[in-house]
Amino acid sequence: MSRTMDPPGTLAGGPGHEGDEDYAKSLSNRQVRMIAIGGAIGVGLFLGAGGKLAAAGPGLILSYAICGVAAFFVMRALGELVLHRPTAGSFVSYAREFIGPWAGFASGWLYWLNWAMTGVAETTAVGIYVHRWLPGVPQWLVALAALVILLTVNLLSVRIFGELEFWFSVIKVLAIVTFLVVGLGLVLTAAGVGHEHAGPANLTTHGGFLPRGLPVVLMSLQAVVYAYSGIEMVGIAAGETQHPRRVMPRAINGVIWRIGIFYVGSVILLAMVLPWTAYSSGESPFVTVFSRLGVPGAGDIMNAVVLTAALSSCNSGLYATGRILRALSRRGEAPEFAGRMNHRHVPYGGILFTAIVLTLGVGLNYAVPKMAFDIATSASALGVVAVWGTLVWCQLRLRAAANRGEVARPSFRMPGAPVTNWLTLAFLVVVVALMPFADEANQIAFWCMPAVIVVLFAGWRIVRRRVTPETGSAPRTPAGPPR
Numbered sequence: 001m002s003r004t005m006d007p008p009g010t011l012a013g014g015p016g017h018e019g020d021e022d023y024a025k026s027l028s029n030r031q032v033r034m035i036a037i038g039g040a041i042g043v044g045l046f047l048g049a050g051g052k053l054a055a056a057g058p059g060l061i062l063s064y065a066i067c068g069v070a071a072f073f074v075m076r077a078l079g080e081l082v083l084h085r086p087t088a089g090s091f092v093s094y095a096r097e098f099i100g101p102w103a104g105f106a107s108g109w110l111y112w113l114n115w116a117m118t119g120v121a122e123t124t125a126v127g128i129y130v131h132r133w134l135p136g137v138p139q140w141l142v143a144l145a146a147l148v149i150l151l152t153v154n155l156l157s158v159r160i161f162g163e164l165e166f167w168f169s170v171i172k173v174l175a176i177v178t179f180l181v182v183g184l185g186l187v188l189t190a191a192g193v194g195h196e197h198a199g200p201a202n203l204t205t206h207g208g209f210l211p212r213g214l215p216v217v218l219m220s221l222q223a224v225v226y227a228y229s230g231i232e233m234v235g236i237a238a239g240e241t242q243h244p245r246r247v248m249p250r251a252i253n254g255v256i257w258r259i260g261i262f263y264v265g266s267v268i269l270l271a272m273v274l275p276w277t278a279y280s281s282g283e284s285p286f287v288t289v290f291s292r293l294g295v296p297g298a299g300d301i302m303n304a305v306v307l308t309a310a311l312s313s314c315n316s317g318l319y320a321t322g323r324i325l326r327a328l329s330r331r332g333e334a335p336e337f338a339g340r341m342n343h344r345h346v347p348y349g350g351i352l353f354t355a356i357v358l359t360l361g362v363g364l365n366y367a368v369p370k371m372a373f374d375i376a377t378s379a380s381a382l383g384v385v386a387v388w389g390t391l392v393w394c395q396l397r398l399r400a401a402a403n404r405g406e407v408a409r410p411s412f413r414m415p416g417a418p419v420t421n422w423l424t425l426a427f428l429v430v431v432v433a434l435m436p437f438a439d440e441a442n443q444i445a446f447w448c449m450p451a452v453i454v455v456l457f458a459g460w461r462i463v464r465r466r467v468t469p470e471t472g473s474a475p476r477t478p479a480g481p482p483r
Contacts, residue, residue, distance in 0.1 A: 041172045042313040043125040044227025045263055046306040048377065049270065050288065051281025052220045057211040058203045058271040060220055064264045066427070067224040071231055072256050073424045074388045076414040077395035078232055079252040083245060083410035084398060091232070092327050095390050098397035105463065106456050107390045108328045113452070114383025115317035116354055118229060120361030121376035122314035123147055127365060128282065128373070129307040133300070139372075140365040146311060147362070151355045154318040157344045161319055168312035175305040176262050179286055182293075183269035194292035198273045206275045219438040221431045226377045227263065229384040230316060231255050232391070249412045281374075318351050325350030333463050374441035381435075382445060382452070385428045392428075396421050 052060050078091070087093045092111070096104030126146040127139035134142075153164055185191070186198040196202075203209055210217060270285050274292070279285045284306045291299030326347040329339025340349035364372045395414050402409035414420065435446040 041169070041176060041258075041262055041309060042227070042230055043122055043306070043310045044223070044229065044377070045266060046286060046309045047125050047128065047284050047373070048223055048227055049267060050279040050283060050285035051374075052223050053267075053270060053276045053279040053285060054281060055212070056216045056220045057207065057209070057276045059210040059214065059217040060224075060276075061264065061267050061271060062217055063220045063224045064227075064267045067221060067228055068259050068264055070225075070388070070424050070427050071228045071259055073414060073416075073420045074391055075231060075252050075256055077391045077417075077421070077424075079249060080395055080410055080413050081391065081398060082248050082252075083412045084407065086245065086248065091387060091390050091394065092324055094394040094398075098394040098401070099390075101464070102460050103390065104331075105328065105333045105460050107386060108324050108333065109456060109459070110383045110386040110452075111324055112321050112354070112383075114229065114380050114387060115321045116357050116361075117376045117380035117383065118226075119147075119314050119317045119354070119358045120364060121226075121373055121380060122310045122317070123358065123361060124365055124369075124373045124376060125310040126307060126314075127369070129284070129303055129310065132283075132287075132303050138366070139369045140362050143365045144359070144362045146314065147355060147358055150311065150315045150318055151351065153315065154322065154351050155342075155346060155348050157346060161315065165312060165315060165319075168308055168315065171305055171308045172312065175286070175302065175309075176266060179289070179302075180261070180265060180269065183266075183273050183289070187269065187272045193274055193289065194278075194294075196274055196278065196292075200272055202272050202275050206277050211276070215437075218434055219442075222381045222435055222438065222442055223377060225384050225388075225431055226381040228259065229380060230313060231259070232387060318354055321354040322347040322349075322351035325353055371441060374439065375444055378435070378441045378445035379448065382432070382449060385432055389425055389428050392421050392424050 049060070052063075056063070081091070081094045085093070085097075092104045092108040095107040123143035123146050124139070127142040130137065130142045131139065154161055183198075186193060187200070190197050190199045192198075270279070270289070273289055278292075279288055284303065286306060287299050287302045290302040325334050325338040326341065326349070328334035329336060329350070334350075335353070338350045338353045339347070341347050361372070361376065364375065368375070396418055398407065399409065399414075399417055401407045432446070432449075435442045
């Protein structure tokens with residue numbers, strides 16, 4: 001199998017394309033931009049916002065705003081790295097190039113953990129949504145059916161995945177825009193919503209803006225970080241994009257402004273349309289609002305939309321983990337089976353590997369259906385924090401290498417670096433540090449961290465002697481600390 005030349009700007013001996021030459025460049029500009037949007041809208045907002053509003057009150061707006069700022073800097077760091085070298089290996093490849101081989105191994109498996117747990121959360125959400133229509137069907141059975149359908153789609157072809165994700169994203173965007181328009185109209189007219197009236201007063205009545213105190217709002221940061229997970233999907237899609245250096249800056253900037261409008265804007269309107277006491281963890285807050293409008297079928301339509309969002313996110317997770325596991329497998333850092341690709345240029349080995357693990361999530365839905373979603377999102381958030389931290393740190397190292405004249409720094413850059421890097425990293429540390437003081441699901445995830453670290457350490461000790469870099473020489477880590 002022939003290897004392509006390293007693109008300009010790749011460090012000597014760097015990891016190259018991570019096998020991108022085997023992928024069909026099947027994702028169009030239209031699909032990539034919608035994948036970027038779809039990655040930024042998931043059940044963390046469509047389902048998770050309800051439970052967190054019920055727990056923290058209107059102050060949840062602060063959590064979404066703070067996490068949105070952090071997400072902005074993470075995406076700009078990713079954008080600079082992607083313009084430096086587009087690759088389907090994404091941050092795994094960047095971690096290996098700018099930090100070291102061990103970092104590529106660890107970040108790849110942590111990202112896999114993130115999406116594996118996200119898949120559990122999404123399929124759990126599917127079960128919760130379907131329960132509205134089919135209360136007699138077990139939650140675990142619905143989760144299993146959703147997994148089988150999405151696995152089939154991902155194994156067929158990248159083009160089918162891209163087209164399905166395009167229409168999933170169209171539905172999600174239309175739903176959010178519809179809610180923003182309807183919600184704003186309800187607030188401006190102080191309309192009746194069930195037994196309540198919409199308006200800014202709902203932000204301060206029922207106990208005030210912080211009815212349960214600032215600490216509870218801070219404890220929600222982990223859940224909000226999970227809600228933003230998936231925004232980095234656009235970086236992985238770069239390896240299968242026809243013109244990445246032209247498409248990626250627009251796609252990344254598009255994700256950033258949509259975060260502000262879709263996430264922060266939606267939570268603000270949710271808190272104004274109904275009192276925070278009207279929401280619950282067992283129902284999408286959007287379904288709660290539309291169900292109380294008195295329009296026949298409105299709640300069911302919105303329930304179908306948020307069901308689509310859950311399927312979309314799980315669909316993206318199978319796509320992402322297939323590419324990441326293949327990048328690891330090609331270097332001997334994952335099972336050989338995970339690196340296999342079929343004649344349709346689909347890395348079916350990695351996708352099947354993830355799907356097998358997701359069946360354990362079906363068991364979680366069987367054993368503890370009430371806690372399955374919260375446990376999965378808490379564990380997934382650890383992977384999100386690790387990935388975001390890796391991207392920000394890699395951008396620091398890229399900047400340092402550029403200052404030494406080793407690489408050409410792209411014109412699309414992270415603003416405020418290196419100060420914004422350190423502030424973002426500090427924020428991520430705070431998110432993890434608060435987890436043991438939050439709810440039971442967060443505590444379970446936090447105390448699993450030592451086990452994850454031990455497994456990663458042991459795994460790296462085993463594979464490091466047989467790692468064979470793609471380029472035929474050990475990847476070189478830029479010397480010197482970031483400036």
